[in-house]
Amino acid sequence: MRWIGVVAAVAVAVGLGGQAVAAPGGQGAAGVRQAMGEVVAAGGVGVVVRVNDRRGVWVGSAGARELGSSVQPLPGGRFRAGSITKTFVATVVLQLVGEGKVRLDEPVADHLPRFGLDRRITVRMLLQHTSGLFNYTGDVKADGTPDPGLPLWGREYVDNLFRTYEADDLVRTALAKPARFEPGARYAYSNTNYALLGLLIEKVTGTEYATQVERRILKPLGLHGTTLPGTRTGIPGPHARGYMAFPENGRLQVVDITRMNPSWAGAAGEIISTTRDLDAFLTALLGGRLLRPDLLAQMRTSLPTPVPGEQIGLGLFRNDFAPGCTAFGHTGGTQSATSxxxxxxxxxxxxEFSITHGAIDPFDPATRQRFEAAHKKLAATALCDE
Known part of the structure; x- marks a missing residue:
């Protein structure tokens, strides 16, 4: 672990470059390059990007592989993709539905009786975040004030980077808190839903959920750059370094957390991947290679979320990035990366892209909003601009 200290004056290279496979031309390409630079200027150390459009495929990077370096990230490098894991898990669950081993509208308690879950909570509700279960990584009370979960930020997290969490313990942490609302009443994103889905897969198949993801998705699609690390702390293969910033004693500290135990994320967000692999997965999924047409249609059937222009299906978001420009997929966020x-x-x-975080203070609304606006602009530019 490397301590970086206060980084207000840290100079990070903002060169734009990469490996062009079939470089897109015109205004769209220039816009993507500009948006990549804005991501770095807004607090990202580096960003790796893969764009597919009618002109072909382009992969590139901006910024630096690590703080204080002028070496750009490798466009094909690996990264922690966070909650994009959920789309892989949802795909496996829907495959099990297609095989008659799981029913979308059956009580989850039938499969996992040890938790004493409300019998109104169904598999569909877990997939679509309408269960009402407290989010074990932290939630919000009815009055809008924070309701902490696991210690995943700041000094307490840094001091426990290599702690191992069991999925059962994550669920029990959530169940120790009151439900946010009645099952099915509304939407509220909760990692607890997918911790339960991982355990559901294990109960139904008799193997770890990661084994099912590997057998059903990674191996058939040849996703060799994608892994489910479990408790392994490193990122295999080439990768950029990731950082977490937090205020301490009146200063913004930035800590290298590239190596960490991702078991706190589990089936809700542990996956490591590449832009190439994520593109291959999403293409296969939306192209009907992984699910029956009726199940893919249900996965894409969505309901509104509190975010304007955003809806949620079964492990898949539908976003209106611009008028007349709708896209399906998922985002992922860890302490050190946004994908x-x-x-x-x-x-x-x-x-597909991943940004490694730098001096982004998660408790400063202005900094956070500027960074979020930059990565949303990058997505919209690639998907919507000509």
Whole structure:
């Protein structure tokens, strides 16, 4: 672990470059390059991007592989993709539905009686985040104030980077808190839902959920750059370094957390991947290679979320990135990275990217909003601009 200290004056290279496979031309390409630079200027150390459109495929990077370096990230490098894991898990669950081993509208308690879950909570509700279960990584009370979960930020997290969490313990942490609302009443994103889905897969198949993801998705699609690390702390293969910033004693500290135990994320967000692999997965999924047509249609059937222009299906978001520009996919966020995986409905335009965090203070609204606006602009530029 490397301590970086206060980084207000740290100079990070913002060169734009990469490996062009079939470089897109015109205004769209220039816009993507500009948006990549804005991501770095907004607090990202580096970003790796893959764009597919009618002109072909382009992969590139901006920024630096690590703080204080001028070496750009490798466009094909690996990264922690966070909650994009959920789309893989949802795909396996829907495959099990297709095999008659799981029913979408059956009580989850029938499969996992040890938790004493409300019998109104169904498999569909877990997939679509309508269960009402407390989010074990932290939630919000009815009055809008924070309701902490696991210690995943700041000094307490840094001091426990290599702690191992069991999935049962994550669920029990959530169940120790009151439900947010009645099952099915509304939407509220909760990692607890997918911790339970991972355990559901294990109960139904008799193997770890990661084994099913590997057998059903990674191996058939040849996703050799994608792994489910469990408790392994490193990122295999080439990768950029990731950082977490937090205020301490009046200073913004930035800590290298590239190596960490991802068991706190589990089936809700542990996956490591590449832009190439995420593109291959999303293309296969939306193209009907992984699910029956009726199950894919249910996965894409969505309901509104509190975010304008965003809806949620079964492990798949539908976003209106611009008027007339709708895309399906998922985002992922860890303490050290933000990732996107999105495709237009017809599959003609797709983008996958991952940003390593730098001096982004999660408790400063202005900094956070500027960073969020930059990565949303990058996605919209690739998917919507000509």
């Amino acid at each position: 996107y995986m999105y495709s237009t409905a017809d599959g003609a335009r797709r983008i």
